[in-house]
Amino acid sequence: MITLTINGKEIRLDKPVTVLKAAQQAGIKIPTLCNHELLKPFGGCRLCVVEVERMPKLMTSCTLMAADGMVVRTESDTIADVRRAILEFLLINHPLDCPVCDKAGECELQDAVMQYGPPTGRFIEEKRKVRESHDDPILARNMERCIVCTRCVRMCEDVQGASAISMIERGGRTVMEPFSSRSFNCEYCGNCITACPVGSILSRLYMHSYRPWQMDKEVETICGYCGVGCSFVAQVRDESIKRVIPRIGFGMNNGLLCSKGRFGYGFIEDSGRLKTPLIRKGDALVESTWDDALDLVAEKLTEIKDSYGGRAIGGIASARCTNEDNYVFQKFMRVACGTNNIDSISRTGYAAAQKYFEGLLGQGINANIIGGIKRSDMVLVLGGDPASVNPVLGLSIRAAAKAGAEVAVIGHAPGLERYKTINVLPPLFKEADILEALLLEVFRARGNRGESHAIDRAVSEFDKEYSGKTDMHGLEELKDKLLKSDSISIVFGMDLVQRTDGHRALFATAGLTHLLEARLYLLSERPNEQGVIDAGCVPDMLPGGRPLGIPDFRRRYEDAWKRPIPDTEGMTLMEMIEGAKKGDMKALYIMGDNPVFNLPDRTFIKESLASLDFLVVQDIFLTETAELADVVLPALGWPEKSGTYTNLERRIQLLRKTVETTSGMDDWSIISRLSCRMGYDMLYTDAENVMDEISRVSPLYRNLSYKEISDKECLWPYNGEPLRGEAKDIKVIKEKSRDYDADLYLALDKPLFHSGSISQRSPGLMDISPEPRLKIGTRLAEKMCLKDGDNVIISADRGSISIRVSIDPCVNGKVVLMSNNFKEKGALGIMGYNLDPVTKAPGIEGCAVTLRRG
């Protein structure tokens, strides 16, 4: 225990901290400029000087550790004189243009000068002139205002790990610049904006459009881009989000954001937003009223249900919708339409993986706190780039690496290129081979854990069956390091699920997770992929992950919903689409997703949907799928909704309505109105009311209220009961992997600046990344004499796309990467697929392509 006195107040410390922190804990404010909560002490600005008894000189409190018996004074005439002198120096070159500076009102320099002076400067020399740089698409750089605290550079290097900017020159000429001195060409997390104490780094997105004290409201909410669910404060004026700011200590992102979160909210104000329901009249979709549209949907669905039975109706839910939306949706499908045909696009990745892992390792296996990654001594990253799919989770991996953890990457993860310590290079599309080999090596070295019988049996059986080779490049080193590590995190990306033999990688990963007692994290591209499952939007499970096949569980929900639930499992996503093509599926109800764009083989998907008797799409834009619909219903974007999301840690968080709109209706509200018209009353008053029902009915969420979710961390297993019970035996099928001998393959890229098809409607993200690029390796570029930005035509069996290339040294020579985020230029559209027989996820590997200049 350390006891010290600050300003006459006795302070007891449990653990050693700096004098500055000790003062802050006691509520004593010491002015600082170069100090930042997320950064290491720097001692550069000297503003935090204090007097310490028996120390001859003033000391910088940010670097001085508190010691027992210390007597500190934070304010005195001497200290005020020194602070005034420091500020006078800082103002020698500062332009004092507060009236036109966006930072005015929340500027740390302004605050310090207001408190300590000087009222006038004594320096008569001319001030340094540096042109404000608008060379970057989104970050403005004003180096006249810069006080060289280096917080931005340290943030970029130590926290974000991007190292895109540095201090250039020295002495009075020092400025912060990105490498190119013009555009930042960085990850555009904008955490340098948060770090800057003055107005030197500003977002051009909202520059000169607000004053921090003139906001109408501030809403504490969460980001709806990916499965991390970062918290931020959205500042609103005239029902328009001006900017979002993260705060230290608020949410698990603790003051950090990524490019999508910080700059991606603009899509809600896109002019293409749907405003009224649309009904098909011949070839055209014409504007209609809610009553007419809902009457028509109710009538058609009832008709199809009566003539073909519920099995001819299917529903596709969305991981961008809230738990409340999805719960109401599955209830409507099961009870009002009489079908268990409910799934979501998450079947192509997260839902498939999650189900497999839970089946083998038990419910809640992926409920691990992101912060745990930082404390690992080894991180194994498989099949995806955390730094672009879930950027803020990626930061934890970088932090672990900086703290000395081993990082091994199997797959394409350019965002971890500088951080990986072990190089494993599996042949193209053969990550499963390496994982299986690794599993066996670990099993042979360590043996069974002997707790969970099903997985132990499966691994032993697999060991007997296995005949493949286990001597692959880097494998030995990886195995040794894994066996030496005490605390392992496995970060699993969905690239490995989107394989025809995706279950092999899943089995091997499950085995490794079990044998190594690792923490498992599933990368999640959309904000509520876990929530979709927990809300029951899967064909084989009721809400709370209760298997539909068990009559007791079914009865529980039948009692609550007062209607029978069909007892046969429904069709999965691709089965429904294929069913439509075959004519078994007559009507599809799609809520908040765009299968035509987001699933492989566009022509096939379009034909399938066109074969339906009736298609309803509920969305915020007239998407490629909505264009085919018979009825289109306008919904709300996430900043316009209230509800909850469950993130990839299975943390439930509140999404608060940030702006009001007249464009559409809450998804749950549309569905419940429709349900009433179909003779099954759903009379919810608001989203909270829906949550009350969920927490009453779902055993997972017992007594969970919005108040509780908002007041404290709402983590697995909440107040509920996870499903217990022995996992079923998994049949291990020994398979040989396919050979891939074409010259060139197309694979799906998950870019940092885009997500789904909403980011292309966000001006901020479009400024940063205005067009899709085909990423090609250095060798291929040389062979074809291609430079960055050259146009090519990429052709596959199912179509061609004209696109510009960008050269990426991390790309394997036999593959080119393309994203699926831009209209008419989505990779998935020209890729074929084969269903994985176990997970039912579409495998998209092995799409042979040719490339020519064009």
Place this chain on the structure above:
Amino acid sequence: MLKEIEDIKAKYPDTRAALLPALYIAQKEFGWLSLDAMKAVANALNLPESDVRGTASFYSMFRLKPAGRNLIQLCTNISCMILGAERLRDLLKDRYGLLPGGTTEDGRFSLVIMECIGACGTAPAMLVNTDLYENLTEHNIAEILGKYK
């Protein structure tokens, strides 16, 4: 150049420590440090590009603008100044069109005015590349520069 950088890397505990010598090697190779040259150094040492540029811009001995084939570093500190260094500076301007910080049109010489090179007893003095010349006069300077093409 990459081979040379690889060799010096071995002499230092980590790659960051090898940055200054690596920058020297690159400057020797290219005459000055372009963004591409700094990128090459960053790649060779596996350091962030921005770190390399930050370091290079801090030190005055690294040239971040295109420079001539030969670098003249002329001292104009007190001893040299008293003994006529300023006249030499004017001579370089009049005869070669060479301004401090500038380069001749034919790319043959660049001129930097440097601080004391410690040759006060034999002032005025200058360095051409790494060669030291002392007791300069308006006559012998032309002859000396004639040796550099």
